[in-house]
Amino acid sequence: MTLLSQIFTLIAQSQSVHLLDGPTGVLLGVVIGCLLIATAAGQILKRQPDSSVNPAIVQAFIHRVRAWWLMTAILAVTFLIPTPIATVILFGLISFWAMREFITLTPTRLGDHRTLFWVFFVLTPAQYVLVGLGSAHYELFSILIPVYGFLFVSARIAIAGDYKRFLERVAKIQVGLYICVYALSYAPALLYLEQWKNTDYTTSAGLLFFFILIAQLSDLLQFVCGKLIGRNVIAPSINASRTWEGFFAGTGVTAIIGAALSLTGATPFNSWQSALMSIVIAVMGAAGTMTMSAIKRDRGVRDYGTLVEGHAGVLDRIDAICFAAPVFYHITRYYFTTLAG
Amino acid sequence: MDLNLTAPFLAALAKVFAGPSVRWVDCQPDTCQRVYFANHTSHLDPIVIWASLPPDVRKVTRPIAAKDYWSRGWFRRHLARSLNAMLIDRDKIKVHQSPVDLMIREIGDQYSLIVFPEGTRGHSDSGQIREFKSGIYYLNKKRPDLELVPVYMDNMNRILPRGEYLPVPMLSRVVFGPPIWLEQGETKNDFLARARQSVLRLRDV
Numbered sequence: 001m002t003l004l005s006q007i008f009t010l011i012a013q014s015q016s017v018h019l020l021d022g023p024t025g026v027l028l029g030v031v032i033g034c035l036l037i038a039t040a041a042g043q044i045l046k047r048q049p050d051s052s053v054n055p056a057i058v059q060a061f062i063h064r065v066r067a068w069w070l071m072t073a074i075l076a077v078t079f080l081i082p083t084p085i086a087t088v089i090l091f092g093l094i095s096f097w098a099m100r101e102f103i104t105l106t107p108t109r110l111g112d113h114r115t116l117f118w119v120f121f122v123l124t125p126a127q128y129v130l131v132g133l134g135s136a137h138y139e140l141f142s143i144l145i146p147v148y149g150f151l152f153v154s155a156r157i158a159i160a161g162d163y164k165r166f167l168e169r170v171a172k173i174q175v176g177l178y179i180c181v182y183a184l185s186y187a188p189a190l191l192y193l194e195q196w197k198n199t200d201y202t203t204s205a206g207l208l209f210f211f212i213l214i215a216q217l218s219d220l221l222q223f224v225c226g227k228l229i230g231r232n233v234i235a236p237s238i239n240a241s242r243t244w245e246g247f248f249a250g251t252g253v254t255a256i257i258g259a260a261l262s263l264t265g266a267t268p269f270n271s272w273q274s275a276l277m278s279i280v281i282a283v284m285g286a287a288g289t290m291t292m293s294a295i296k297r298d299r300g301v302r303d304y305g306t307l308v309e310g311h312a313g314v315l316d317r318i319d320a321i322c323f324a325a326p327v328f329y330h331i332t333r334y335y336f337t338t339l340a341g
Numbered sequence: 342m343d344l345n346l347t348a349p350f351l352a353a354l355a356k357v358f359a360g361p362s363v364r365w366v367d368c369q370p371d372t373c374q375r376v377y378f379a380n381h382t383s384h385l386d387p388i389v390i391w392a393s394l395p396p397d398v399r400k401v402t403r404p405i406a407a408k409d410y411w412s413r414g415w416f417r418r419h420l421a422r423s424l425n426a427m428l429i430d431r432d433k434i435k436v437h438q439s440p441v442d443l444m445i446r447e448i449g450d451q452y453s454l455i456v457f458p459e460g461t462r463g464h465s466d467s468g469q470i471r472e473f474k475s476g477i478y479y480l481n482k483k484r485p486d487l488e489l490v491p492v493y494m495d496n497m498n499r500i501l502p503r504g505e506y507l508p509v510p511m512l513s514r515v516v517f518g519p520p521i522w523l524e525q526g527e528t529k530n531d532f533l534a535r536a537r538q539s540v541l542r543l544r545d546v
Contacts, residue, residue: 113509
């Protein structure tokens with residue numbers, strides 16, 4: 001690991017990059033190592049002629065690992081660019097795409113058309129512009145959508161003159177805007193946190209990487225633990241694969257891994273803080289997955305990508321991140337920086 | 342030759358705005374002469390169908406569009422020209438001045454067509470398909486060699502509804518179905534009903 005860290009430090013120094021520093025490099029190295037193992041495991045399972053493992057599960061696993069490679073690669077590339085703007089733009093595009101999947105599967109009426117235009121082309125870009133302006137604009141970007149956006153959406157739909165299922169339509173657009181745009185925008189906002197109480201800590205790129213890693217891991221571990229020891233399904237009609245046992249065991253394992261990852265120095269947390277933050281991410285992630293499952297069941301679809309290609313869409317991959325990001329950001333900012341005053 | 346520059350750009354733009362997922366059901370893209378006939382709910386329909394075709398097919402495919410809408414203003418005229426669209430004057434359609442003859446003259450032995458037999462855009466909110474006008478019947482009667490390919494478009498009415506001028510970028514679906522032909526001795530009404538059914542059937546595949 002020290003070799004990896006040295007290599008990444010060298011890369012970072014050679015391009016005078018401040019985002020991808022040593023500790024983040026170590027974390028990235030750990031992730032790439034794990035992904036290599038996961039890829040190898042997937043291939044070995046696939047080659048097994050009469051495997052006891054269900055081939056469909058192996059295929060799903062291989063797809064998942066491929067998605068993680070993609071996520072890691074994209075994040076690594078945006079970290080190499082010596083400004084957080086690239087990451088902000090990336091998340092802005094993901095928000096845009098997720099919002100479009102959400103609205104596509106949510107019935108709206110003709111009267112909502114112009115409101116939706118505002119949502120896509122004014123509110124979404126404005127939110128990310130404010131995030132990109134830095135943590136000094138926290139007061140504005142943290143209320144833009146919940147205050148101005150929400151009031152505007154309801155008034156704009158009222159002006160359009162169609163009162164049928166009014167509350168329902170307002171709520172749909174507000175929920176979509178909140179989850180796909182507002183909540184997700186807190187992930188790139190992590191890059192702008194500064195004035196750490198722990199003065200040894202200087203960077204924030206590792207924080208974002210840690211956050212996404214733990215969110216993905218907890219999602220996987222809760223699923224795997226549920227398959228192994230799960231008995232009591234939380235809500236069978238919402239999501240048949242989520243069990244209480246899987247939730248608690250998965251969260252516990254995530255906390256242990258989170259504590260271990262604090263040794264890389266990529267976050268401002270010590271090991272017990274890191275464990276607690278991992279639990280927060282795991283709990284919020286599970287809440288996000290359940291909520292998005294409920295919306296999907298209501299619309300009668302299995303994945304948000306159904307209209308796209310018949311497999312999972314962007315929204316299926318980011319549901320855990322969306323719910324965990326605002327809470328993780330707030331707790332980090334409140335307890336670990338002097339920004340909160 | 343602004344056609345070469347604008348056309349790929351337009352295709353890309355249509356894909357960004359309408360995000361069509363394209364499916365070919367019992368039918369393959371081909372440059373042979375075809376008539377794609379589709380349900381009509383939005384002014385974007387011709388552009389999106391055209392953009393959903395592979396580039397080599399796109400090159401020999403001409404959408405039919407309403408002259409009153411597509412010749413208004415510089416921008417729409419330019420778009421129509423870039424798509425190599427055939428503009429039909431809806432007000433002047435009469436029995437003796439049928440646009441079918443014009444279409445047959447214009448496509449020669451090279452071009453395919455994109456037509457909307459409902460004649461006008463259907464009711465946006467209900468998502469229903471109107472009765473078909475008789476154009477495709479006469480088209481196939483005079484040119485029996487043309488393959489009639491049904492196309493079903495989903496969600497377009499939400500991307501650019503009737504009376505709106507700004508599109509909202511949602512996702513849509515374009516399904517191409519198996520070609521049909523006018524059968525021996527088939528009456529006009531039977532054929533038009535069958536053609537309409539062939540589009541409706543694609544809704545649920």
